[in-house]
Structure formats: structure tokens, C-alpha cells
Amino acid sequence: MFAERPQNTPADGGADARLALDAQTALLPYALAVFAVGLPVYVWAGSFAQNAGWMAISFAVFAINWGAFYGVVAWLRTDAARDLTRRARVQVMSGLLWAVAVCQMAAFADGAGGVREPLLLLSAGAAVICIFFAAPCLLALLLTAPVAAIGPLYFLFARPDSESAGVMAFGAIALAMALSLILNRMLGRQHALALAHETLLEERLTVLEAAERAARSKSDIVATLSHEIRNGLTGVTHVLAAAAGKGGRAAPSREQLNAALDAAQDLVAVLNATLDSETAESGRLAVDSIAFEPVRLVRDLVLLDRPHAVAKGLELALHVEPDLEQRALGAAIGDPLRTRQIIANIVGNAVKYTVRGRIEVRVERRDNQIAIAVADTGPGLSPGEMDQAFQAFQRVERTGAGVNGAGLGLSLSRQLARLMGGALEATSAVGVGSCFTLVLPFDENALCVAEPADGGETPQPVEAAGAPPRNLRILVAEDDALNAAMLRAILEQLGHQVVHAQNGRRALDLARICDFDLVMLDGRMPVMDGPQTAAALRALDGGNSDVAIVAVIGGDADEARECLDAGADTVLRKPVSVAAVARAVADAAALDRKSLPPGQSAVA
Template identity: 70%
Template structure:
């Protein structure tokens, strides 16, 4: 048990043991050869012995040992010998059998008459051979060598006139044991070098494979983004050129504007998915676990996709488990926004790829978890195509031709589900349809009634803020500032723009604002510096909520939050993302006001 426990905790020791056993096993054929050559000599000497019964017993012992050895050699070729502890016991037992045969020859020599001394010399030689062949594995050496040497030593010193021969036997066996220990140390040193070399080779192969995988991932990212960016920006450029009147083009129609808007939104979705996928791949994607109502979330998403499904003539139905209807307790425990992202992806795929028939969404309780199942009557996928669909930047050519996308939705959704303690599984049949099932943890004892503003921030595509706010934005890039101003004004808010963090900090010290939105990278004073300055100075905006606008790096978010920011908003911003951030900031502002009033 001790050896087994050591193998489990130390792979290095396990590798050494395997090397030692391999070295000893490699000597087994030579051991058989040596004993086979020695047998005629033993038979000739034994023929002079007076006790023929002992001679017969010796032959029987030799036959048993050879049979056991051949069985052991054959067993070492089987998969069962991969258990190192069992293999070590078998090899030690084989050595013990030959050591016992040496003991038997020593006992036989005691009644052999004139052949006694010669037989004891053969027994001593057998003990030396047992010591040599046991040397590669230290436990075998320490067990087999003393046992084999005991026979001739006891036989020598048991006779009154045997002290001279006993001294020779003692010297020979002691020398053999010493040389065996030296050989064992040399073999162990060689094994350590071999194991270290193998580990270095494995580490090098692992690093090389990781580098190749990273290179393939980066290549896929570049290829995907170049294609999607080129297509999206080309359409937007044509519409903007027509709007500007360049080239004698007529003003764009509403349909052209909608197409350009769709292309821009698709491009933003691709960029967001790519950033999320890379962040998740590097282990830096965080999820926030909180209780929420899965039924309300699913019903809202179905409502959003129904117009698109209706234009394609598809029936879109939702079925809620009766156990989930009318409950005032019980909620899914996961990241509500990430859950919405997953369900929107699999439901959007169902609507996108289904040409005719129906799409059915089911929300059920299964074994203490909530399951959201989306089944469609689309083209369906084979087993190989389904595996491909879950690989990043891989798209199924049979079904994905002519459809926009980066091939990241399903792989990212599965990663997000696992991060939240759930799973995303799929089954499909070609020509029949597909079914995707998202399972998430469910707590029956949690109150799932959320505040109205929080619920709107989770399930509404473009939630509105509860009141008009005066917002200070700090952004050095003119285009980004114009986009953010347009979104905020579209949502009904007043905007003041500062071109760097220092200007924003100065304005916040003299004028009162309801919200501060600070970009991360700015000249003069960056966003975290401005946030830290505002939190540390007295003024009307010391407790005002701060939204950090970052490029998507987790380190940037941590730096901003440590400096005093309350909410993180990642670029490129959208109306929905800004509206959710404003709703969160408004709820935070009210909570601060309540605590101050209390």
C-alpha cells in the first residue's frame, strides 16, 4: 500500500520503478540461459552424490522455476503487467524461487558425500548470479541476495571443518552484494537521467503543440475577422458614400440603411465573440453567479425572435414545465447576461438555419437543475458535423454557406455554460433537425423576484434608464466619443464631453453629474488615474457612479475597479450594452442614496 500510495503522489518515482523493472526484465532471458548452461554441470556433480532422492527433488525445483519464469515472461507482454506494483511483486517472486533453489542445492549438498564441497561451490555461484540479476531493482536485491546467500553460508558453517570454505563463501557473497549495490546505483543514475530527458522531451512537445495551437488560433482569428470585417465595412462604406453624395450616387434607401446597420451589428457580434473566446481560452473570462428567473428570460428572448421566425413562415413555440409556473421560490443560479447570450445564440441559430417547420423551446426542471431545450426541424447535422460545429472558427460547409458568422457561437456558449457550472449538449440527425440543451444549477429555496430595473437590464434588448441623467464622458477618440454621445442622447440623456482624464477630473470637481463614463487609454491622465483622483478628492461627484469603458482586457478591468470604478463596459459599445450599464448605475446610485439617508 505504501508503494502504491507513493506511485500515486510521485510520477517521478513511478517512472523510476518502471525503468528498474524493465532493466530487470531485460535480464530474465540471460538468467534462464545461465541456469540452462549450469544445469549439465550440476547434473554431473550431482551424479556423485549418495542421495538420489535429493537429486530428483533438485530436478523438480528446476522444472518448476523454469515454468514459472516462462509464465512470468509471457505475462509481462500482457496489459495486466502495466500495474507496476503487481509487476514488482511478480518479478521479486521469480527471484525468490531461484534463491530457494540455491537453498535447496545447499541442503542437498549436506548429504552428498564427496560431492558436498563442489555442490556448495555451485550453490555459492548460484547465490552470486541471483544477486547480479536482482541488482537493477533495489527491493529485489535486498530480498533475494541475502536469501540466496543464506543457504551455502549456513551449510558451510554448520560443519566443524567448514570454516575455511565458509570464509570463502562469505567473501564471495559479500563481494557480490557490494557489486550489486554499486550496479544498482549506477543503473538508478542512468534511469534518473533517462526520466529527466523524457520529461524534457514531453515538455518541449507540449510547448510546441501549444505554440502550434496558438498559431492556428491566431491564423483562424485573422482569417475570420478579415473576411467579416471586409464584408461588413464594404456594405457600410457603400451606404455612407451614397449618403454623402459621392460618385453621383442617390441617397440610400431605408432598406439599404437597414442592411448596413445589420452588417455593422454582425461585425460587432463577431468582434465580441472573438474577444470573449480568446479571453475564455486564456482563463480570464469571469462570470457573476446570481439568482434569476429563467422562465422570464426565455419568454422574452422568444418574443424577440418571433418576428424573424414569422417572416420565414416558422412556428416558434415555448413550453414551460408546470413545476416552474407560478412559483414564488426557486431560481437559476448563474450569470444572467451570459445565460441570455447562450440562449440567444442557440435560438438564433435555430431560426437562422431552419427553412420550414417549427422551433420548440422547453424550460424544465431535471434532477435539481433547470434545462432550456431548443429543438428545430432544420437540416440537422451528422456526428462529425456536430463535433465540428463546437470547434472554434469552424463552420459546417453544408449548412453554413452564405450565412454570416465567425463559427464561435457554439464553442463560446459551451465554455460559458461550463464556467457557470452547467453544460451545453446537443443531438441531431441529418434531415430531421437538431436539439440543443442548456442545463444550469437551480436553487429551489431562492426568491426569484428581482427588482424591476434589474430584470429589465437582464431580459430587455435595449432597456431604458429610469430617468434622464447628466452624463460626463471622457474619451480622446473623436469617433468613439461621437458614437457614445449619440447612444446616450438616443436614450434621452444629457452629455458633456471631456477629451482627456485631467479635463474630466477638473469638470467633475466644479459641476455635478449623475454619471461618469471614463475611457481607459487617454493622454495627460488615463481613466484609472481620473477615477482615483475623483474618489480621493472632495467634490460633488465623489460618490457618483463611474462606468469604465475598456477594450476588453481583464487586467484593464481590474485596474479600473481598483481605482474606484463601479461598472465595466467593453468596447465596441452598443445601445443595449450602454442601456444595461446605465440601469445598473442608476440602481447603484439609488442604493448609495438610501444608505446615506439611513
């Protein structure tokens, strides 16, 4: 009757009580019918009583109780009955109402003269009826049964001539009580089965919803990637075919090469965003929580995007709160790489979607937080379009036509901001522009600069203090020939010397006989994988035991943790880019493992 869970109901015991009250509620209409049928019988027997006035009062009490009981049955169908505590009180009081009426009937029957004993037996029968209809709810049964039985039994045992009838009435009431307790026990077991069934259904629905979400996600991934990969690879293929001289084509121009490079970079960005989004959706995306300098990070990103803005005729301005520019103390708390990813996304979106006007990036304090706001004069979004923009694999058709992208940037950025204890806020107006604000925790006591070496030089930022020297000797352990060739090309482009090993065992053998400044290990290799190789390098007796190690992984958080625990200093996720390799090499080469206490990791 009441399928929804009542208010003020605990998840365990309250559910049992709810089912018990539901069972009793289902019996109440039948109770009304029984009392309605029993009334004519009682009226006929009572007509032989000597006191007509008292009989009229008894009939009036019976009618009043019947009306009140009917009102209770009607009330139990309303929303007010969803409060479990109130409902239990009403149902117990309605049972006691009939129990008290039975006592009044017994008192009337005691003075009914020749029909005293039949009327008392009828009262005992009414007590049995009260006990039966109170059986589903144990509390109602324990309270109603004694009150209903005490009147008829008292008056039957009060006179010697009705003691035998009293014994029969007592036996009938005792039997009814025993059967009611058995019925209550059986209903309790049925309720336990019903609750288990409900729990099982909820679990199955949860699993089904998760499966449907996964299916929709995979479908969106396939649809998005098929479009983006097809477009990107088609352009790259045409340029490469021209470069190879196939089909009699002329060599590609610089513009064509730049277009192919842009398409390949867009494709890598789509793949990275897709991997990050799926990892975050599964709860396996890990972020660091360290102090870093936000102003320098934002300034670097603005400098990188300013040429793209100028090429479109846009003004890209940066405004930093003076206190943040001047103070040496204070740092944002979060993951600098993920923060860079978020800011790069929202600044890149502003440049991408703004046709004319200006873009302003502001960095300011908000109590114990720092806010990085990117405002533009682009097309703007309505509230509905803004909600759609933050959904994975959803793009706003009005503003996104002809613009590459997977529709993952804002969704992933908001997830990353939340993982770092911050938020990504957005305001927009159609035809005016948009403003996206990244808010992160800020610690005003954190140190963002390195101490000068001799006390007389100006402190330099920590990120710049450990810039790696040129011509590092780097050992690359990678079993995939294409990945190894690509990594070698990037490292040599950065001016380093590269030695390649096809597996971890070969890399370990080379480390025993040659000195290296840096080792880059694939996380998953035959013979010896990345974690095993890193642990073996740390166990060497020579100088390479303290060599900086970069683990090149496929993006799995568990794989990253295994490599770091085994001794790697930092991780680099595939597919790699020139900027990512340069940052990873700089971070790893800047570490001084020899200054660390034994057993301590170089990773914060």
C-alpha cells in the same frame, strides 16, 4: 521493455519501482543463459557424488526451476505484467525460487563425499549469480541474497576441513552483495534521471501542443475574420460612398442603408464572439453568479426576434411553465448578460436556419434547475454534424451555405454555460429539426421582485424598477476620437446630455466644478487611466464622489477587475452598441451608492 506505465502505479515512487523492475526484467534472459551454461558444469561435478538418486532429484529440481523461470520471462511480456504489484511479487518469488534451489544444491553437495567442497563452492557461486541478478530491485536483493547464501555458507562452516573454503565463499558473497548494492544505487540515480527526462519531455509536449493549438486558433481567427470583415466592410463602404456622392452614385436607399447596418452589426457580433472565445480559451473569461429573473429575459429576446421570424414566414412561440409565471419567489443563478447572449444566439440560429415551420421557446423547471429550450423545424443535424457545430470556427456546410457567421456561437455558448455551472444540451434529427436547451441552477428561495413602496402597489421587477430618467448629464472620458464620437452619438440618441474629456485628468477637473449624473471612463487612457480616474472621483469631497461610473473596457478580465476595484459600478466592453450602452447606463443609474455602507461596492 515495458514503456507504458503499469496499472496501480503512483506517479512518483511507483515510477521508480517500475524502472527497477524493468532493469531486472532486462537481465532475466541473461540469467536463464547463465544457469543453462552452468548446468553441464554442475552435472559433471555431481556425477562424482556418491548418492546418484539424490543427484537425479537435484537435476530435476534444477530443470523444473529453469522451466518455471522461462515461464516467468515469457509472462513478463504479456499485458498481465502491467500490474506493478503482481509483477513485483512474481519477480521476487522467481528470485527466491532459485535461492531455495541453491540451498537444495548445497544440501546435496554436503553428502557428495569427495566432491563435497567443490560442489559447495559451486553452490556459493550460484548464490553470487542470484545476488547479481536481483541487484536492480532492492526488495528482491534484500530477500534473495540471504536465502541464497545461507545454504552454502552453513554447510561450508559446518565442518572444520571446509572452514577455509567457507571463508573464501563468505568473502565472495559479501563482495557480491556490496557490489550489488552499489549497482542498485547507481541504477537508482539513472532511474531518477530517466524520470526527470520523461517529465521534461511531457512538459515540452504539453507546451508544443498548446503552441500548436494557439497557432491553429490564430489561423482560424485570421481566416474567419478576413472573410467576415472583408464582406461586411465592403458593403458598408459602398453604401457610405454612395451617401458621400463619390463616383456620381445616387444616394443610398433605405434598403441599402438597412443592409449596411445589418452587415456592420454582423461584423460587430463576429468580433465580440471571437474576443469572448479567445478569452474563454485562455481561462480569463469571468462570469457573475447572481439571482435574476429568467422569464422576463427570455420574453424580451423572443419579442426582439419575432419580427425577423415573421418576415421569414415563421411562427415564434413562447411557453412558460405556469408555476414560473405566477410565483414571486425563485430565480435562476448565473450571469444575466451571458445568459442573454446564449439565448440570443440559439434563438437567432433557429430563426436564421429554419426555412419554414415554427420555433418554440419553452421555460420550465427541472428539480433545482431551470431549462430554457429552443426547438425548431429546421434542417436538423446528424450526430457528426452536431459535434462539428460545437467546435470553434467550424460550420456545417450542408446548412451554413450562404449564411453569415464565424462558427463560434455554439462553442462559446457551451463554454459560458459551463462557467455559470450549467450546461448547453442539444438534440437533432436530419429533416426534422433541432432542440438546444440551456440548463442553469435555480434557487426557489431567491427574491426576483422589488418590495412595493407603500405596501399597496403591485411589485415591479428589479430590472425595471431602476429605469434611469431621461436627460442625464453624462461625462465621457475617452482619448480615442472615433470611440468618443460613437459613444456621444449613442448617448444623445438615447436623450442624454454629454460632456467629453480627452483623458482622466481633464475628466477629474470637470467633475470638481460640474455635477454629473453618470461618468463613463475608458479603461486605458493617457495621463490618468480608468482605474486611477475612478479612484480619484470616489475621493472627491463634492457630490460627484457618489456619481455612478461605467468603465468602458477592451474586454480584458483583469482590466474589468481593476476598474471595479477602483470604484466603477459596472463595465461595458468595446465595441459598444446602442442596446449595450442603454443597459449599462440603466444599471449604473439605478444604483443608490449613498445608501451603501462606507467601503462597500455597488456591484454584487
